[in-house]
Amino acid sequence: MIVIFLIAGALIFAISMIFIHPGVKKIIWVSIGLILSIGAVVVMTLNYNTFLGMKKVSQTQTYPLTSSVKGQHVLAYQQLGTKNECVYFYATNPMQQKLAKTNPSTGTAKVTHNSKMSQVKITRTYRVYRNDGLRILFSNGIPNHQFVSQNYEFRLMSGWKLKKISVQDKKS
Template structure:
């Protein structure tokens, strides 16, 4: 809808500048077209830069955590880069064939020890429009339910370890 306002303002400005005779009516229509065009461009820029009309929504899910290694109480990790960036491999079901993994590029991962239960808490942050008017105004720019980040928090009981895996295992 904001694009329609931008085009309408540009057409109004251009047509009033070209086809109208000098006078107060011309100045009013030119000013109105200019305000509509510039205002639309400013709103589009604000929507792309500070997500005008959107709010962040957190969705948290907690899953029971089972060992990544059969016969041990361990969570596997793979070191990437030279910093504390790691990929953690975890299972939420003992019958799970393929291990799930964290993504260090989309969020943070925290390990909390001496918990009462083994569990992983996954918090997914998305941006949604504040109301229907904002969605209608900006729906052709930034999509609704835009992904922001996904944070992982592992709660491990005492006795559980972190084991490093080779680069080839995934």
């Protein structure tokens, strides 16, 4: 819809500059076309850069945590480079064959101890338009329900340990 305003403003500006004779009427129509065009470009830029008209909403889900290593109470992780970033390997079901893993590029992971129950709390954040009017206005720009981040909070009972694994451990 905002693109329609941009095109309409450009057409009003061009047509009034070419076909309307000089005078107050021409100045008014040229001004309307110019304001509409520049306003549309500014609003489109703000939507693209600062997510104008959008708000963040979060969805939180909590799952029971099952050990990454059978027979032990362990949460396995792998260090990435020299930074503090880690990939955590976890399971939420004892019958789960393949371990799920965190993605440090899309969010953060936090580990706390001495919880009553071992669990993982996953919080996903999305951007959504504040109302239907803004969604219609920017329908050709940023999509509604756009993924922003995913954060993990591992709550471990006492007795659980963190185990660092290397690439060789994963292959075997």
